[in-house]
Amino acid sequence: xxxxxxxxxRCGAFxxxxxxxPRRLATLRAQASADAKFADYKPTTAFFFPGQGAQSVGMAxxxxxxxPAAKELFDKAADILGYxxxxxxxxxxKEKLDTTAVSQPAxxxxxxxxxxxxxxxxxxxLLDSVDVAAGLSLGEYTALAFAGAMSFEDGLKLVKLRxxxxxxxxxxxxxxxxxxxxxxxxKVAALCEAATAEVGADKAIQIANFLCPGNYAVSGSIxxxxxxxxxxxxxxxxxxxxxxxxxxxAFHTQYMAPAAAKLQEALNNTAISTPRIPVISNVxxxxxxxxxxxxxxxxxxxxxxxxxxxxxQTLLGKGLSKSYEVGPGKVIAGIMxxxxxxxxxxNVIA
Numbered sequence: 001x002x003x004x005x006x007x008x009x010r011c012g013a014f015x016x017x018x019x020x021x022p023r024r025l026a027t028l029r030a031q032a033s034a035d036a037k038f039a040d041y042k043p044t045t046a047f048f049f050p051g052q053g054a055q056s057v058g059m060a061x062x063x064x065x066x067x068p069a070a071k072e073l074f075d076k077a078a079d080i081l082g083y084x085x086x087x088x089x090x091x092x093x094k095e096k097l098d099t100t101a102v103s104q105p106a107x108x109x110x111x112x113x114x115x116x117x118x119x120x121x122x123x124x125x126l127l128d129s130v131d132v133a134a135g136l137s138l139g140e141y142t143a144l145a146f147a148g149a150m151s152f153e154d155g156l157k158l159v160k161l162r163x164x165x166x167x168x169x170x171x172x173x174x175x176x177x178x179x180x181x182x183x184x185x186x187k188v189a190a191l192c193e194a195a196t197a198e199v200g201a202d203k204a205i206q207i208a209n210f211l212c213p214g215n216y217a218v219s220g221s222i223x224x225x226x227x228x229x230x231x232x233x234x235x236x237x238x239x240x241x242x243x244x245x246x247x248x249x250a251f252h253t254q255y256m257a258p259a260a261a262k263l264q265e266a267l268n269n270t271a272i273s274t275p276r277i278p279v280i281s282n283v284x285x286x287x288x289x290x291x292x293x294x295x296x297x298x299x300x301x302x303x304x305x306x307x308x309x310x311x312x313q314t315l316l317g318k319g320l321s322k323s324y325e326v327g328p329g330k331v332i333a334g335i336m337x338x339x340x341x342x343x344x345x346x347n348v349i350a
Contacts, residue, residue, distance in 0.1 A: 035286070035287070035288050035289055035290065035293070036289075037274065037289035038278040038287040038288070038289055041131075041132065041278045041287060041318070042131075042318060042319055043131055043132035043278070043315050043318050043319065043320045044129075044131055044319065044320065044321055044322065045129050045130050045131055045132075045320075045321070045322045045323065045324075046130065046131075046132045046133060046134065046315060046320055046322070046323040046324070047115075047130050047132075047133045047134075047143065047146060047323070047324050047326050048133075048134055048135065048136070048139070048323055048324065048325050048326065048332045048336075048345075049111045049133070049134070049135035049136070049139035049140075049142035049143050049146070049325075049326055049327050050107060050111065050135070050136055050138075050139050050325065050327045050328055050329050050331055050332060051107070051135065051136035051137035051138040051139045051331075052100065052103050052104055052107065052137065052138050052247070053103075053245075053246075053247070053329075053331070054107055054327060054328040054329030054331055055089075055097055055098065055103045055106050055107055055110075055328055055329075056097075056328060056329070057089075057090070057091070057092040057093070057094050057097055058089075058090060059089050059090075059106075059110055059328045059350050060074070060086060060089045060090060060109075060110045060113060060328075060350050061089075061090045063110070063113055063114060063117055063350050064086065064113065066117065066120075067113070067116055067117045067120050069113075069116040069119070069120060070113035070114070070116045070117055071086075071113075073109055073112055073113050073116065073152065074086040074089075074109060074113065076152065076153065076156075077105065077109045077156055080153060080156050080157060080160070081105060081156070081160060085102075085105060085106060085109060088102060088106065089106050089110060098246065099163075099167065099248075100163045100164075100166050100167040100170070100247070100248045101160075101163040101164045101167050102163070103163070104138050104159050104160075104162060104163035104166075105156060105159050105160050105163060107138060107139070107142075107327060107328055108138065108141060108142050108145075108155065108156060108159045109156065110327055110328050110350035111135075111139065111142045111326055111327030111328070111350060112142060112145060112146065112152060113350055114326045114327050114348050114349070114350040115127070115146060115326055117348065117350075118324075118326065118348055130277065130324075131277050131278075132277055132278045132279075132280065132287075132315065132320070133146055133147050133275075133277060133278070133279050133280070134279065134280035134311055134315075135279075135282075136282070136306070136308055136331070136332060137209075137251070137252070137282055137301070137306055138159065138162070139327070140279070140281065140282055140298065140301065141155050141158060141159050141162075141298070142155070142327070143279045143280075144272075144275060144279050144294070147275035147276055147277050147279050148273070148275060148276045149272055149273055149274065149275040149279065149291070149294065150270065150271070150272050150273075151271070154270050154271060154272075157266075157270075158263070158266060158267065158270060158298075161262065161263060161266050162259070162263055162302075165258070165259035165262045165263060166248065166249070166251065166256060166259045166302065167248050168258070168259065169249065169255060169256050169257070169258045169259040170247075170248035170249025170250070170251075170255070171248070171249075172258070173221075173249065173250075173255055174221065174222040175219070175220060175221055175222060175225075175249040175250035175253075175255045176219070176220075176221075176222055176225045176244060176245070176247065176249060176250060177208060177217050177218065177219045177225070177244075177245040177247050177249075177250060177251060178217065178218050178219075178225045178228050178229060178242050178243065178244055178245065179215070179216075179217050179241075179242065179243040179245055180215075180216050180217070180218055180228065180232060180239050180241075180242055181214060181215055181239065181240045181241040181242070181243070182214055182238075182239050182240025182241060183214065183216070183237065183238075183239050183240075184213065184214070185207065185210060185213075185216055185309075187237060188207055188216045188218065189207060190237070191218075191228060191231060191232060191237050191239070192204075192205050192206055192207060192218055192220075192224075192228065194227075194231050194236075194237075195224050195227035195228045195231055196220075196224060196227075198227045198231070199221065199223040199224050199227050203220065203221035203223045203224050204220055204221070204224060205218050205219065205220030205221065205224030205225065205227070205228055206218060206219060206220060206253060206305070207219075207305055208250070208251060208252035208253060208305055208306065209252065209305065209306045209308065210305060210306060210307055210308060210309040210310065211306075211308050211309060211335050212308070212309050212312070212335045212336075212338040212339050213309070213338060213339070214240075214338070215335070215338065217245065219250040219251055219252055219253045219255075220250050220253060220255075221250070225244065228242060229242045229244070251302070252301070252302065252303065252304060252305055252306055253303060254303050256302040256303050257302075257303055259302050260299045260300065260302040260303050261299075263298070263299045263302065264295070264296070264299035267295040267296075267298055267299055268295060270295070272291040272294055272295055273291055274289045274290070274291060275287075275289070275294075280311045280314075280315070281297050281301070282301050282304070282306045282307060282308065282311070283297050283300050283301050283304045283307065284297070284307065285307040285310040285311040285314055308335065309335075309339065312335070312336060312339050312340075313339060316339065316340055316343065320343075321344065322344050322345075322346075323336065323343070323344065323345045323346070324345065324346045324347075324348055325345060325346070325347050325348065326348045326350075327348075327349075327350050328349065328350045329349070330347050330349070332345070333345045333347055
């Protein structure tokens, strides 16, 4: 598990990688293995929170009409963000909602608003029964806020900065992401290696999202993305499909290092406490109780592959029997069913 705490996959090394990265990762490995509070956690009921891409125009419209507490969160968000987030969620335009700087706060607030809907309709007892939480990339912030590790307001401020910084980092370099469907992770890694060999190590491409068997997203230079799309059709790989993702840039790679640095500074100045329940990290598929580790690993998440497949497999292996996808979309439920067809998961859509 700890071996997955890598900045770059087998697909190649980015020249932009900072010299101190190996030292930082060694520290994270040591901290991860030293976490005692959640070492023997036994999950039964989980809340999963979606990441960027789950947004759609019209989301939260019914939610805020049915639940005053959900509307209050959007009112607070408007004060913090300086614009009417709810109006963008409900009315669009799609082009604005889909920007990294807007979609991330929108999904964060809508997901926590969906928690309030559950509280109102099912009662506090359901929320108290949840003994583990996780979120896909951005959703990790939502999970931490739900688990009491950070306030709603502080989480939103971090997510706002995260989205803006990622957009700025993406604008600074020609990069992107491609979804590769129908290959196992070893074949996708080999595809990335072949693409990197073709375009050069300075334009490398790597696996960025380990989602579920047969569904992985790769991330890197535009040239690397084009090479993956071309080579994916080659008889040596035979990918069923490659799809260019509608994202601003190469998320979860060293292209996001400038954003990670800005985020780390903000995290250092944010009050974060030990979560009341385990929250699974995207970086190493493990929970962490030390606030200092949480802060460092949240910044590291921007430049590290998302270990979602391992996270779900680990939870299911530990006995997870019931889960809820809380927030916009049904992406996580689909991934969960790909990993275990018998898994029980309920959608609570914002």
